[in-house]
Amino acid sequence: MFKRFAKNKRGVSTVIGAVFFVLILLGGFSTIIWEITEYDNYVQVVNDRGQMDWEKQNEIIEITSVYIIGDSLNISVVNNGAVVAHLVNLWVTEYVDEATANWHEAFQIDYYVNSGSTIAGIGLDIETLEVDSQFTYVVKIVTERGNVAMGTSEVEESPPPSPRFFGVFSLDWFYFKYSSLTHPEPIFAGSVEKTDDYVAFYVKVINNYDEAITVLSPSLLMLLVAWQEPHLNLVQDVDYGGNWVTDWARTTDYKHTGSYAIEADSSDTTLTSYDLNTADATDITVSFWYRDAYIDDSDDVYLQFWNGLTYNNIFELGNTSPENTWHYYTVTTSDPQYFISDFKIRIDGTSIDWGEYLWIDDALIKKTTGAGEVILLDDGFESSMSPTITAYNDNDPIIVAPHQTATLIFAAESATGNQWAWKTEMPYYQAGTEGAIVMIALVFTMESDPTQMYAQSLPFEALVLLD
């Protein structure tokens, strides 16, 4: 070792110095890399906070109405912001007068309101929230992001109230029945049905008054964009419990079980189920109880199945013996022509003459799939979305009981064969779709003053697509 020192006097210190230099350099680099990583993490946190603040600023909710219905509050909230709002808390204060509060309490809620949409019925499902119409209630709704909207309750005016849709009626479009196209954003839920000779719009009306209202036949749908003459007139088919489209009447006169059956007479046409998806079925079973009175054997009153193109006769109902008693009918088919996505059954009562009647009760439709048996429809006609509707011809009014729902069907005849008269007036055509903005106007009277008519057009429009 000493020999080496003696021979080579240079280099050792340089090597040692270099080692230290490298150590210092590594320490510096590791510090820089650490700082970069930490700073990136910090920037991510800053960005997240910016996003959170942006969402909070762009969440704009507004309470459009607070109504006292019975002992419940019915609150409607509109989301005017750009993001989905999650409503998480409802604060309610009961005031005797402006300065005196009886109680102040929070209720947990869980509603999501999409941008641009309105949600109603907040408060109705809170069992512990009971209100009294003699007091005033200030409500405050809090979102998950911490935004707050406030409103004050109103007692519905005594009749005759000013006609309003929002708050008094809620009217919406429900499922887009015919078209398989994805409708654009303005349609929250649309319903249009097109057959060979008419197009129909299904409109659900909820009467939030404490008294019955009568919707009159001058109610109409019109083209908003062209302000044309009305093209769509109210027809009075009734949607019973969401299972059927029909002009038959529910009745308590004869029923197999429960309190109701459905009845057809000479003024009625068809009882048709909504679309039932049987595409995955291996067989379909349809059963029901029926009772005919005085229907001629020569009349063509048939149970029919839809195969996607036409209705096929399955069973004749008008030639039973003995008459005026309940008969049970059941049929199971494994015919693949009925395994479609829009299978439906229909009972055609158009040939029923004056003085002849047919009742149907306890209808059941089920399918068998690889996963087992699935019930598609089970209806004893006990529940109805419109239990008080009493008129079934084209000129009679539709009575909607207090706080009940009715489905109105607006239909337009085709004026020029397969060309819809108003179809050519549509201002915008998109590839594969055609549309029009339509608007609804309801004409109605209140039960307390049947002589006073009200009319109000719906202040929003819906884009309807036809195939």
Add this chain to the structure above:
Amino acid sequence: MKEVLECLFKNKRGLSPVISSLLLAAAVIAIGLSVVVWSNSAFSARQSGASAFLSSRSESLKESFVIEDVWFYQGSPRYVDVTVRNVGTIDLEVVAIYMNGTTVWEGSQVIDVGETATIKVTFAWQSGEYRIVVATARGNQVREWHSTSG
């Protein structure tokens, strides 16, 4: 050892270079170690400072809350319920509430993410408006005006 000493006594010329080399190496090691220790200490201090700064800022940014409700209760004694909602992404700790500049509550109320907590503040309030400030342990504050009339 004997051989080394004999070598040193026999060859007197090599002694100084060896000693100087040893001294030089020792000096380099000493200075190098000092510099390394100093630099490591400096880097470590910097990391520690930056870490504390960024961590504090990050947590402060993750913290977000609102005064969801303030309710003035009559009675004896009068009190105020202040409901705070944590709308941030990190748990928070409310440490103080001020009303019109006066500390009316001090303590520790931890609120989990997405939750609310109602803090009862015993305070002889009078009719009018109060500027309510809620402060957290991380130094964030929310200020709102509230009226005793609701």
